[in-house]
Amino acid sequence: GNWCHEYRKLKAKVETIQKCQKHLMGEDFESLNLKELQQLEQQLESSLKHIRSRKNQLMHESISELQKK
Numbered sequence: 001g002n003w004c005h006e007y008r009k010l011k012a013k014v015e016t017i018q019k020c021q022k023h024l025m026g027e028d029f030e031s032l033n034l035k036e037l038q039q040l041e042q043q044l045e046s047s048l049k050h051i052r053s054r055k056n057q058l059m060h061e062s063i064s065e066l067q068k069k
Helices: 002-024 034-068
Strands: none
Touching: 002 034
């Protein structure tokens, strides 16, 4: 009863996460409409901005360490 309901809920969540992961990896776009594609594009651009920021921070820290030596 309750376990079956919980299992179905968790299975649906896993499927949703897997679908989102495929989209983020550049796969399975056929099911997305224009608005969903635009949202995905914005999400990827935001993620890329954070990645570049972190990369630049690490590069500056590395340069500072090398200058101290």
